[in-house]
Every structure is written in structure tokens, then in C-alpha cells.
Amino acid sequence: MQRIINFIIRNQSFLLFLLLFLLSVFFTIQSHSYHKSKFINSANFLSGGIYDGANSISQYFGLRKENEVLIEENNRLKSIMFNSETNGSETTSIDTISYDTKYRLTSAAVIKNSYSLTTNMLLIDKGVNDGLKEDLGVITSKGIIGIIENLSGNYSSVISILNSNSRINAQLKKSDHFGTLEWNTESPVFVQLVDMPKIAPVSVGDTIITGGRSTIFPKGIPIGKVTDFKLDLAEDFYTIQVELFNDMTNIGHVFVIENLDTEEIMNLLENDE
Amino acid sequence: MNNSITINGIRFIVLVLLQVVILNKINFLGYINPYLYILFIILYPIKNNRTLFIFLSFLIGLTIDMFSDSGGVHAAASVTIAFIRPAILKSTFGAMYDHQTVKFASADFASNLSYISITAIIHHVILFSLEVFNISKVILILQKSLFSSIFTIILCILTMIIFSNRK
Structure with missing residues (x-):
């Protein structure tokens, strides 16, 4: 027993190194496996807050581009709206406040984006408090961005489609x-x-x-x-x-899309099995 | 003693903020980023409590990992260079290290350069091997490590020259 303790004391820095190294390799392996709750992620108060602050400065540089995207999208939506009004015989207006919508959209701002790694993640400024959940899709007006992975109160991290784990x-x-x-x-x-x-x-x-x-x-x-x-x-x-279609290196605002029927579909699939 | 704690504490925070807010977004030629935060490990006082030093290196790596959602790759690379730092110091500074009189600011440029280069290259090879995590992409790993190392080494040398308080 004495010898074991002596051995540990003598090699304490090596043992500490080994322990910490294995711990970080464990975190790494965990980050490469899809869909596991992770201890170390940027969806938290500290990193979210810092990225939020940095983004509030850097977003001014992209305002012109952001406006162009919005105008483009407005144009597209307006053209859909006017065209559907002209052949209005098929559309019936229902006087109700509870429309039977299948999808709910939440807009969010991207406060951190990366595209040079092999496992790229984004951070957006909406979280559990805004009604987001795990596994919701994230899109822009031009195309898809990724899927929500981890959430905190006000932030969520998104697996980019530029991630070797993304399917x-x-x-x-x-x-x-x-x-x-x-x-x-x-x-x-x-x-x-x-x-x-x-x-x-x-x-x-x-x-x-x-x-x-x-x-x-x-x-x-x-x-x-x-x-x-x-x-x-x-x-x-x-x-x-x-x-x-999306320029993944330059993303400002995104929409989180939630399928309100997910639970129903999942229940059905479970019953089948 | 107290002074050293303050300096290293400030250095820790400044380097982490600099890394995550600015340097991670450079993406020169698409994928080349400098990892300046290893300067904390490089410049940490020679006479130190080794256990604490290894733990602090792990902590700075893990902080960077938290910000960049990269699992534990920075932590693993940092803790490794912290552990093998005495060996690198011994091989580059030789007798000066044996007498515990190494002062990075006043040491000659060649030893400084080789010390920083060896540290940065080892750090980057471990970092990118774990990040790519695929042995069949060994060319990509080497390419990324090489170019990022060059960038990191240049930036480390420049930072040390600018902030050295040699009169």
C-alpha cells in the first residue's frame, strides 16, 4: 500500500496529464457521436453572452447584404400572395383564430458561425425560453442550415450541414x-x-x-x-x-422550423414497432 | 508572486477572448486559423507548480472548446504540450533551463523560435488529428497543421516582441 501511494505521489503530474488527456479524448469522441447530450458546448450563459456582445458589433457590417436578402424574400412572398389572390376561387377564407397550421416558424439571429472545421456548429440567440426544442430544423429563405443539437435558456447550438456528422x-x-x-x-x-x-x-x-x-x-x-x-x-x-444555394460563410438571420405533428408521427411509428 | 498570478490571470482571459472573438473567424484561405492562446502555456513561468500548470492548461483548452463546440480537442492538445514542456525547454534552452534562469524576453531569438515552433507544431498536430478524427484523411491533417502552425508561430513571435518589456 505504501508503495502504491509513493508511486502515485512520484508520478502525480504524469497521472494528472493522463487523466485530463483521457477526459478530453472522451469529450472529443462524444462530440463526434451524433445526438448525445454534451457537457461542453457553447449554448450556455457565458459563451452565449460573449458571442451575443461580439455579434451586436459585427452585425452592422452585414446590414446592406441583410437588407438585400429581405427585399428579395419580400418580393418572392408578395408575388406568391398576389398570384394566389387572382385565382381566388380555390381559396376559402375561414373566420377563425386557430388555423390548422402544421409548422411553426421562429426567427433567430446567428451569433456564431464556423465553416473551416470538420465539425462545424452555429449558435443562435433563441433557446428553451422561446419554445425551441432539440431536433428542430434551421433554415434561411434560400435553403437549409442545420438541426438544433443543444439548448440553454436563451441560446441553442445548431449542427451545420457543414459537419461531417450531419445526415x-x-x-x-x-x-x-x-x-x-x-x-x-x-x-x-x-x-x-x-x-x-x-x-x-x-x-x-x-x-x-x-x-x-x-x-x-x-x-x-x-x-x-x-x-x-x-x-x-x-x-x-x-x-x-x-x-x-446558401452562402454558409455569411449567415445573418435564420428561421427555426417546428413540425407541430412530430409527436403524433413519432407515436404512430412507435406503435408500429 | 502575487504579481505573477495577476499577470497570468489577465493573460488567460485576454487570450481566450482574443481567440474566440477574433482569431477563430480569420479563416485565411478558407481554413487557416492561428491559435494564439497557446502563448499562455508558452509564457507560463518556468518555476511553477507542475500539477497546477497542467490543470490550468487543460482549463484554457477546455474554455476554447466550450466556445468553439469542438468537444475536447483543444484541451487534449494543450494538456499534452503542458506536460512535455520541460522536455522541449531542455532541448532548446539547454544549460539555461538547467539553472532555471530562462527569461523569454532576453533569451536569444533562435532558441525562442525553436521552442515556440516545436510547441506549436506538436499542439497543432494533436489538435487536428483529434478534430478530423479520421486516419484516412492524414493529408488533410498534415496540411492543416502545417499552415496553421506557420500562422501561429509568426503571430506568437510578433506578440512577444510587441509586449516584451525590454528597455
Whole structure:
């Protein structure tokens, strides 16, 4: 016993190093596994507050660009609104305050963004107090951004689609063939759509949208366009290079999208099993 | 003694803030970022309580990890260079280290440069190996470590020259 204690005292710095090193490797492995609650994340009072302060200064530099995006979106929405009014015979107005909406949108500002790592995360300035939950989709007017991972009272961290752990269901706009959206960590402009069946009519320039196969994103949110595609090693599936519509290096405001039927769908799926 | 605690405390906070608010957003050529916070480990007093030093290095790495959502990669890299720092110091400063008289500000440039370079390169290789976490992307790891190390080394040397209080 005496010898063991002596050994520990003699090698205390090495043992401490070993302990702390293994602890950090454990945190690292945990951060690489999808969907586990993490101890170390930026969705907390301290880092959220500091990023909030820094962002309140840096957001002034992007105001012009932000305005252009808003005008563009307004234009698009107005054109939809006016066009639907002209052929108004199909729209019936219901006099009620409880519309049967399927999705709820919450707007939020991005206060931290990264795109140079292999596991990129964003931080947004809304959290549990604003009604957000885990696993909600995050989008902009141009396309998808990612999925909420960790939350605190006023902040949440978002797994970017530029994250090697991210897997999102996506499909072609012109047909219903679907695959999985991944990122090979090489460029923040391109993501890869894998497991797209060989039979799918892919061609360069096609639009890729989200598929409705998960409850996170509604079907039909734009993602990007096909710039290149080739068969994988087994020659059964295409690997498609997708150029994102969003400029992931410059994101100001986002929307968090919540499917209000998630619980119902999940219950149904559980009953099936 | 008290003075040293204050200086290192301020250095800890300033370097962390500088790193997370400014330096993590540089992304030179898309992916090259300097990691200046290792200057805290580099400049920590030579005569120290080793256990406390290793723990503080772990803490600064973990703080950076918390801000950048990177799991524990900075903590692992920092704690490693803190642990092997005596060996690096011994190989670069030689006899000066044996007599415990190393003063970074007054030491000659060559020893300083090799000390900082070795520390930064070891730190970055561990950092990016854990961050990429994929042995098949070894080229990417080496590429990232090399370019970021160059950036970090230049910035560390510049910071030391600017803030050295040599008359």
C-alpha cells in the first residue's frame, strides 16, 4: 500500500496529464457521436453572452447584404400572395383564430458561425425560453442550415450541414428519388448527396430539395443544385456533388422550423414497432 | 508572486477572448486559423507548480472548446504540450533551463523560435488529428497543421516582441 501511494505521489503530474488527456479524448469522441447530450458546448450563459456582445458589433457590417436578402424574400412572398389572390376561387377564407397550421416558424439571429472545421456548429440567440426544442430544423429563405443539437435558456447550438456528422434526407426536385446529404469536409460551398439510386434521372443543374421522410424538415425546402455526379465504387448508387444555394460563410438571420405533428408521427411509428 | 498570478490571470482571459472573438473567424484561405492562446502555456513561468500548470492548461483548452463546440480537442492538445514542456525547454534552452534562469524576453531569438515552433507544431498536430478524427484523411491533417502552425508561430513571435518589456 505504501508503495502504491509513493508511486502515485512520484508520478502525480504524469497521472494528472493522463487523466485530463483521457477526459478530453472522451469529450472529443462524444462530440463526434451524433445526438448525445454534451457537457461542453457553447449554448450556455457565458459563451452565449460573449458571442451575443461580439455579434451586436459585427452585425452592422452585414446590414446592406441583410437588407438585400429581405427585399428579395419580400418580393418572392408578395408575388406568391398576389398570384394566389387572382385565382381566388380555390381559396376559402375561414373566420377563425386557430388555423390548422402544421409548422411553426421562429426567427433567430446567428451569433456564431464556423465553416473551416470538420465539425462545424452555429449558435443562435433563441433557446428553451422561446419554445425551441432539440431536433428542430434551421433554415434561411434560400435553403437549409442545420438541426438544433443543444439548448440553454436563451441560446441553442445548431449542427451545420457543414459537419461531417450531419445526415439529412434529401431528394431530387423533379422526381421522388432520395438520398442522404453528407459533407466531405473539403469546401464550404459543396455538400455531397450519397445513396441516390442509379435509376434516378440525375443531370447537372437539377435542384435538390429536402425530402419529407423525416419530421425535422418539411418536404421541398431548397438545398442546392447538382454540379457533378458519378457512380460509387459498387456502381449501384450515385454520389452527387451539390452546390449550396446558401452562402454558409455569411449567415445573418435564420428561421427555426417546428413540425407541430412530430409527436403524433413519432407515436404512430412507435406503435408500429 | 502575487504579481505573477495577476499577470497570468489577465493573460488567460485576454487570450481566450482574443481567440474566440477574433482569431477563430480569420479563416485565411478558407481554413487557416492561428491559435494564439497557446502563448499562455508558452509564457507560463518556468518555476511553477507542475500539477497546477497542467490543470490550468487543460482549463484554457477546455474554455476554447466550450466556445468553439469542438468537444475536447483543444484541451487534449494543450494538456499534452503542458506536460512535455520541460522536455522541449531542455532541448532548446539547454544549460539555461538547467539553472532555471530562462527569461523569454532576453533569451536569444533562435532558441525562442525553436521552442515556440516545436510547441506549436506538436499542439497543432494533436489538435487536428483529434478534430478530423479520421486516419484516412492524414493529408488533410498534415496540411492543416502545417499552415496553421506557420500562422501561429509568426503571430506568437510578433506578440512577444510587441509586449516584451525590454528597455
